[in-house]
Amino acid sequence: MHPTEIAHLLKLEWQLDRRQKHAWGSMALYVVSTIYVCYQGVRHLFDVPIWNALFWIILLFAAFNALGRSFHRENAGRQLYLYTLASPRSVVLARTIYNGITMGVLSLLSLGAYALFIGSSPMSDARLDIFLLVVVVGGIGFALVLTLISALAARAGNGVGLMAILGFPIVLPMLLSVMKASKLALDGMGWDVAGKYVVWLLLIDLITVVLAWLLFPYLWRD
Numbered sequence: 351m352h353p354t355e356i357a358h359l360l361k362l363e364w365q366l367d368r369r370q371k372h373a374w375g376s377m378a379l380y381v382v383s384t385i386y387v388c389y390q391g392v393r394h395l396f397d398v399p400i401w402n403a404l405f406w407i408i409l410l411f412a413a414f415n416a417l418g419r420s421f422h423r424e425n426a427g428r429q430l431y432l433y434t435l436a437s438p439r440s441v442v443l444a445r446t447i448y449n450g451i452t453m454g455v456l457s458l459l460s461l462g463a464y465a466l467f468i469g470s471s472p473m474s475d476a477r478l479d480i481f482l483l484v485v486v487v488g489g490i491g492f493a494l495v496l497t498l499i500s501a502l503a504a505r506a507g508n509g510v511g512l513m514a515i516l517g518f519p520i521v522l523p524m525l526l527s528v529m530k531a532s533k534l535a536l537d538g539m540g541w542d543v544a545g546k547y548v549v550w551l552l553l554i555d556l557i558t559v560v561l562a563w564l565l566f567p568y569l570w571r572d
Contacts, residue, residue, distance in 0.1 A: 355436045359444030377416045377452075381460045384408050385467050394469035401472040402533050405464050406488070409457060410525060413492035414517065416456060417449055417500055442501065442566035446559060449493040457489030458482075472536055480544050481535035487551045488528035494558040495521055501566060524554055 367373045385408060395401040461482075465473065473481070496517055503513040531547035541548075 352437065352440055355440035356444045356447070359436060359440060360448055363444065363448040377412065377456060378459065380415050381408065381412045381456065382463050384411070385460070385463050389467040392468070394471070396469070396471055398472040398536050399533060401468065402536055403529060404468070405461070406525060406529050406532070408464065409460055409489060410492060410521065412456060412460060413453055413489070413496055414514065416452065417493060417496040438567040439563055442497075442562050443559075446494055446497045446562055449497045450490040453489040453493035454486050457485050461485055475538045476536040477538055477540060477544070478535075480539075480541065480548070481532055484528055484531045484535055484544075484548060484551070487548065487555065488524070488532070491524050491528070491551055491555045491558070492521065494555050494562070495524065498558060498562045498565075501562070524551070527551055527554070 388404060388408065392404075395404070496513070499513050499517045499520065502516060527547055527550055531544050531551065534544040534547065
């Protein structure tokens with residue numbers, strides 16, 4: 351693992367997304383269209399648990415849609431060329447960091463669109479500092495887990511289908527944790543109550559990064 355390699359790979363990821371301008375547009379369109387469909391069905395929601403659960407379900411599917419392409423846009427020749435240029439740990443860490451930043455931004459954009467269409471009344475009594483932190487950490491956590499799952503699915507030769515099969519059971523504990531933490535924040539609970547869930551989410555994120563750092567070289571070599 352070399353910081354210079356990671357920096358260059360991050361730049362490469364950004365350049366690839368800039369060339370494929372539909373990448374960010376498709377992610378934003380997916381989120382906005384999904385939220386708008388929900389708005390047409392329920393209009394404004396005032397019940398905090400339902401408002402909270404619906405937001406995280408939308409964000410989870412947006413993460414699957416956004417990150418399913420992580421290890422599928424290079425053909426075998428480009429992967430072999432990348433293998434000769436950088437270490438596998440640098441590759442997986444660069445993509446994990448880039449996907450984490452992507453999902454952090456997408457989470458905040460999704461929350462803004464969700465509050466605009468579905469309503470922001472459940473946030474009136476919330477601890478916004480804790481709630482926004484949970485949204486960002488939860489989005490980044492989805493990115494970290496799904497990046498590793500995307501690598502496994504890509505090396506197995508089956509992309510979206512296998513990623514969904516492997517991803518949902520692994521993401522489910524994180525989903526339940528972020529829903530609980532955000533619900534406590536929306537209820538106005540302080541750090542003494544919601545803080546342990548935030549720490550748990552951070553630990554899950556850290557464990558996922560360590561697993562990717564340990565396991566990806568074996569996947570890359572095969």
